Amino acid sequence: MADPTPRIVDLSQHVGKTITVRGWVTHVRSSGKVAFAVIRDGTGIVQAVFVKTQLPPEVWERFKDLTLETSVHVTGEVRAEPRAPGSHELGVTGLTIIGPSPIDYPIQPKEHGIDFLLDNRHFWLRSNRVRAIFSIRNEIEQAIHDFFYARGFLRIDTPILTAAIGERSGLFSTEYFDEGNAYLAQTGQLYGEAAAAAFGSIYTFGPTFRAEKSKTRRHLTEFWMIEPEVAWNDSADNMRLQEDFVSYLVERCLERRAAELRELERDTAPLERVKPPFHRVNYTEAVEILQKRGSSITWGDDLGAEDEALLVSEYDRPVFVMNYPKEAKAFYMKENPEDPRTVLCDDCLAPEGYGEIIGGSQREDDYDRLLHRINEEGLPVDAYGWYLDLRKYGTFVHSGFGLGLERTVAWICGLPHIREVIAFPRMMHRLKP
Amino acid sequence: MADPTPRIVDLSQHVGKTITVRGWVTHVRSSGKVAFAVIRDGTGIVQAVFVKTQLPPEVWERFKDLTLETSVHVTGEVRAEPRAPGSHELGVTGLTIIGPSPIDYPIQPKEHGIDFLLDNRHFWLRSNRVRAIFSIRNEIEQAIHDFFYARGFLRIDTPILTAAIGERSGLFSTEYFDEGNAYLAQTGQLYGEAAAAAFGSIYTFGPTFRAEKSKTRRHLTEFWMIEPEVAWNDSADNMRLQEDFVSYLVERCLERRAAELRELERDTAPLERVKPPFHRVNYTEAVEILQKRGSSITWGDDLGAEDEALLVSEYDRPVFVMNYPKEAKAFYMKENPEDPRTVLCDDCLAPEGYGEIIGGSQREDDYDRLLHRINEEGLPVDAYGWYLDLRKYGTFVHSGFGLGLERTVAWICGLPHIREVIAFPRMMHRLKP
Numbered sequence: 001m002a003d004p005t006p007r008i009v010d011l012s013q014h015v016g017k018t019i020t021v022r023g024w025v026t027h028v029r030s031s032g033k034v035a036f037a038v039i040r041d042g043t044g045i046v047q048a049v050f051v052k053t054q055l056p057p058e059v060w061e062r063f064k065d066l067t068l069e070t071s072v073h074v075t076g077e078v079r080a081e082p083r084a085p086g087s088h089e090l091g092v093t094g095l096t097i098i099g100p101s102p103i104d105y106p107i108q109p110k111e112h113g114i115d116f117l118l119d120n121r122h123f124w125l126r127s128n129r130v131r132a133i134f135s136i137r138n139e140i141e142q143a144i145h146d147f148f149y150a151r152g153f154l155r156i157d158t159p160i161l162t163a164a165i166g167e168r169s170g171l172f173s174t175e176y177f178d179e180g181n182a183y184l185a186q187t188g189q190l191y192g193e194a195a196a197a198a199f200g201s202i203y204t205f206g207p208t209f210r211a212e213k214s215k216t217r218r219h220l221t222e223f224w225m226i227e228p229e230v231a232w233n234d235s236a237d238n239m240r241l242q243e244d245f246v247s248y249l250v251e252r253c254l255e256r257r258a259a260e261l262r263e264l265e266r267d268t269a270p271l272e273r274v275k276p277p278f279h280r281v282n283y284t285e286a287v288e289i290l291q292k293r294g295s296s297i298t299w300g301d302d303l304g305a306e307d308e309a310l311l312v313s314e315y316d317r318p319v320f321v322m323n324y325p326k327e328a329k330a331f332y333m334k335e336n337p338e339d340p341r342t343v344l345c346d347d348c349l350a351p352e353g354y355g356e357i358i359g360g361s362q363r364e365d366d367y368d369r370l371l372h373r374i375n376e377e378g379l380p381v382d383a384y385g386w387y388l389d390l391r392k393y394g395t396f397v398h399s400g401f402g403l404g405l406e407r408t409v410a411w412i413c414g415l416p417h418i419r420e421v422i423a424f425p426r427m428m429h430r431l432k433p
Numbered sequence: 434m435a436d437p438t439p440r441i442v443d444l445s446q447h448v449g450k451t452i453t454v455r456g457w458v459t460h461v462r463s464s465g466k467v468a469f470a471v472i473r474d475g476t477g478i479v480q481a482v483f484v485k486t487q488l489p490p491e492v493w494e495r496f497k498d499l500t501l502e503t504s505v506h507v508t509g510e511v512r513a514e515p516r517a518p519g520s521h522e523l524g525v526t527g528l529t530i531i532g533p534s535p536i537d538y539p540i541q542p543k544e545h546g547i548d549f550l551l552d553n554r555h556f557w558l559r560s561n562r563v564r565a566i567f568s569i570r571n572e573i574e575q576a577i578h579d580f581f582y583a584r585g586f587l588r589i590d591t592p593i594l595t596a597a598i599g600e601r602s603g604l605f606s607t608e609y610f611d612e613g614n615a616y617l618a619q620t621g622q623l624y625g626e627a628a629a630a631a632f633g634s635i636y637t638f639g640p641t642f643r644a645e646k647s648k649t650r651r652h653l654t655e656f657w658m659i660e661p662e663v664a665w666n667d668s669a670d671n672m673r674l675q676e677d678f679v680s681y682l683v684e685r686c687l688e689r690r691a692a693e694l695r696e697l698e699r700d701t702a703p704l705e706r707v708k709p710p711f712h713r714v715n716y717t718e719a720v721e722i723l724q725k726r727g728s729s730i731t732w733g734d735d736l737g738a739e740d741e742a743l744l745v746s747e748y749d750r751p752v753f754v755m756n757y758p759k760e761a762k763a764f765y766m767k768e769n770p771e772d773p774r775t776v777l778c779d780d781c782l783a784p785e786g787y788g789e790i791i792g793g794s795q796r797e798d799d800y801d802r803l804l805h806r807i808n809e810e811g812l813p814v815d816a817y818g819w820y821l822d823l824r825k826y827g828t829f830v831h832s833g834f835g836l837g838l839e840r841t842v843a844w845i846c847g848l849p850h851i852r853e854v855i856a857f858p859r860m861m862h863r864l865k866p
Contacts, residue, residue: 005665007633009585022665024630024827042633042664043585071827099798099828122819123826125631134632138587145578152442152476154571159857160593160617160640161605161655163864172594174605174617177646179864184593184607191857194866197457198558199567200440200475206640207593213610222594231475232438232455365532386555386866393556394457394504395532424592424624431596431612433627433819 009043011078011088020075021046021090024126025066025101027109035063038085039074040126047084048074050092062095068108069126071099121424122433132260133421136253137409143252144205144226147245153201153228158188160207163383170212172221184209189400190332190387192229193363196398197390203228213428217417218305218355220406222426229400235334235344235362238399239320242348242358243276245403246318250274253412266414270316270351279319283342286311286321302328309353318357320346331373333361346401354411360401367391442476444511444521453508454479454523457559458499458534460542468496471518472507473559478519481507481528488525495528501541502559504532554857555866565693566854569686570842576685577638577659580678586634586661591621593640596816603645605654617642622833623765623820625662626796629831630823636661646861650850651738651788653839655859662833668767668777668795671832672753675781675791676709678836679751683707686845699847703749703784712752716775719744719754735761742786751790753779764806766794779834787844793834800824 006019023041030036035050052060066072076090106120107127117124124130148155161174161182176182188204195202204227211221228241250271253261261268281289290297290307297307303321312319323342326335333343345361364370370391374384381388409421419425424433439452456474463469468483485493499505509523539553540560550557557563581588594607594615601619609615621637628635637660644654661674683704686694694701714722723730723740730740736754745752756775759768766776778794797803803824807817814821839851852858857866 007585022829024829042629042631069827071829098830099824099826101826105826120819122627122630122822125628131632134587134589138582141588142578142582145575149571149575152440154567155574156567156856157640157657159655159859161642161859161864163866172607172609172615174607176605176864177644177861179862182605182864191866194555195558195856196475197555198475199564207590209594211610222592224590386553389555391532393532393534393538394502396455396457396504397531423589423628426592426594428610429612431594431609431615433596433624 007043008039008041008046008086008088011044011046011086012080014078015080015088016078018075018077018093019090020073020094021048022073022098023071025068025070025072026126027085028063028066030063035060037063037066037074039072039090042131045086045128046088046090047081047086048076048090048092050095055092059092059095062097065097065100067101067103068105069101069123070097071101072097118419118425118430119433125423128263130420132263133409133413133415134423135260136257136264136413137405137421139253139257140249140405140409140412143249147248148203148228151201153203154195154199156188156192156195156199156202156204157206158185158191158195158204160185160209168379170210172209172211186210187225187402188227189229189402192227192400193390193398194386196229196231196400197394197396201228201230215428216305217419218407220418220422220425220427223418223422224405225402226405227400227402229398231396231398233362233399234397235322235346235360235399238360238362238401239278239280239322239346240276242320242346242360242401242403243278243318246278246348246358246408247275249408250412261413264413264415266412271412273317274351275317278317278348279315280322281311281319282322283324284339289314300325300327303347305355308349308355312349312351312353315351318351319349321349322346329361331377331379332363332370334364335369348401350407350411352411352414354407356404357407357411358401358403360399362397362399365391365395365397367395440476441472441474441479441519441521444477444479444519445513447511448513448521449511451508451510451526452523453506453527454481455506455531456504458501458503458505459559460518461496461499463496468493470496470499470505470507472505472523475564478561479521479523480514480517480519481509481523481525483525483528492525492528495530498530498533500534500536501538502534502556503530504534505530551852551858551863552866558856561696563853565696566842566846566848567856568693569690569697569846570838570854572686572690573682573838573842573845576682580681581634581636581661584634586636587628587632589621589625589628589632589635589637590639591618591624591628591637593618593642601812603643605642605644619643620658620835621660622662622835625660625833626823626831627819629662629664629833630827630829634661634663648861649738650852651840653851653855653858653860656851656855657838658835659838660833660835662831664829664831666795666832667830668755668779668793668832671793671795671834672711672713672755672779673709675753675779675793675834675836676711676751679711679781679790679841680708682841683845694846697846697848699845704845706750707784708750711750711781712748713755714744714752715755716757717772722747733758733760736780738788741782741788745782745784745786748784751784752782754782755779762794764810764812765796765803767797768802781834783840783844785844785847787840789837790840790844791834791836793832795830795832798824798828798830800828
């Protein structure tokens, strides 16, 4: 009996059987007596073979209506065929057209510009290449949850709508009933710290927002971030957690998404080297190294993208740049007792020039110092009352970090632009579809 | 040698050893020669026992400084003690106070009003009861990902910032550069449908927003939703997926969060009965049943909360109410061929009066019918161009649903109000902390 609903990815289990595949036509060709249609169902592709002499004339005739993205039910016997796209063939015995597709289907087998592809993102998603990317993104997301679940972290969903946090730039705002404006969260960290005091080890996973007029290949206005926060971890513990975490994500993709990495023609050798310990270099050292190599950076500057690339080119795996100048970093980072010009923090730079994927720090746990920094930055103390409370009642050493999901996926996939690794990217000039 | 960093939840592995616990004081009492402090570290609680005659005088004296939420490192020998809170004791040999806690700590061991507790949510999170709730929420979230990962679904993160979708009510809006207003997503479904055509089976998991002046115990302005969408599933397949999914979530909590359900005094008998198949009743039937029981509902009305409670009281497990009148439901639902006044949809009602946790439907896959419905609702056809495209090029039978995370967690925990099951709830009058 025909199994009515196998997925193409599972066809190897059905060799010799007659089944019905449901999907979309991605490619057709015909040699007069034999015709081929490649069918895609979202899990894989299979080649359907139509032999004129073996088919009822109406089925053979129907083949002519198979335009790009026509949706179909195709019945036939499954054969292993290593030379065929997808490594299996269907010897067709029946064909039903479910949804015709006009011949002006926007994405044709030719080169299209990036703006056109993004305008047609709802169709562009259907390509093999995009499927490989989202299969890897999915693997990474599941690996993130598995990593923290196994370690007893609680996932905390921190709010997107947040109250006044001062006149900081780059915020999207919306009217919130009679409460004034609400601002879309740029981070869940401050809430994560409150949760770490309650639950020990936590992480957040959610969208974050930046209303910045940035048009680089590494910025989106809406992107997803993972932010663990751990009570009693100092900065050194924090980096050990980061290297274990990043290594695990890479290892999962190498183990379970090898086919997709091949589809993307990703050289996996640099990924194989991503294992703890990562390299560690102090900011002050990094500046000296960069200056020797011709960078014009001076002590106190943040590292630019070019500096990052120059620095990592020395190393065979990710690099932590530690303990930046206070002025270059956020107010909540803990002063470095060994060099009070700096704070206890790290940026994790991916290899191969992919740049920063993590920013982490030990948090300032001293009430007076934190209050001083809030005032120094001109932030409204009132809005930070509850955050200061965490230092007033039973303060605690704690650290955490934020990993940018899209940057991490782009790096692992080997893609230069993060707009390709999120389903419907949001950028300064792009709000649709 | 002392293991410096065990977690309280793991103390049973350290019985007989001397260790240091890091955490916060939640309770103290003293009888003059023996004193007790209950310590919380976010993973559990342990009772620290101070015996005057066995301690250096300065350690004994230091006990007096242990106010509520003082953070400490306590060193001592681990003993099993079934009568102690947490079932273990530490025979204290050393105590370091890390962060003192002023005696005005806001949450004291007495009754507080809900508004006070919500104003102090950053502290309220620290209670045993809240920890049990978030441990269950975490279990449910992980179970969601595990369920779909095992079935080959791809998780798709759909955008929060979306372009004009007409003058619908209840939308938060924000200026988006030169692109006009962006609106915070109420659902990821439409994007999920595009992704289902690309990847077959997908789900979204993210925050959704409703700017509604609703003050019921079942509404938040920001809440998390899970929205699977499956190519080639019809409405019946859709309900089978829903009952398998919901049953799995409940089963995971029963198996792995029994202690937390006990902490919440949840009667688990009704949860044990949550197994497929759920009950199925047509809307039209449901109206007749309700009328017989005294409801004033008439055909065409949506079911109110009281109607839902009245209906489920008949059944021992969740109930699908199927095929509502077209007017009561969204424009994208597929017309029911057996009764064109209705659409192919279902609401899944949780038992025990917890009400709707899922809304699902087969989607209209006919271009002309969908266009007609968009016009009928007065929606801007332009904004739905890409959505209509999915029906124009290779349309396909597909179905999906949305499960409200907070409603599901509240039901499984046995809590009447969903504001307790999200870390920092957002309601009409609440945007802080």
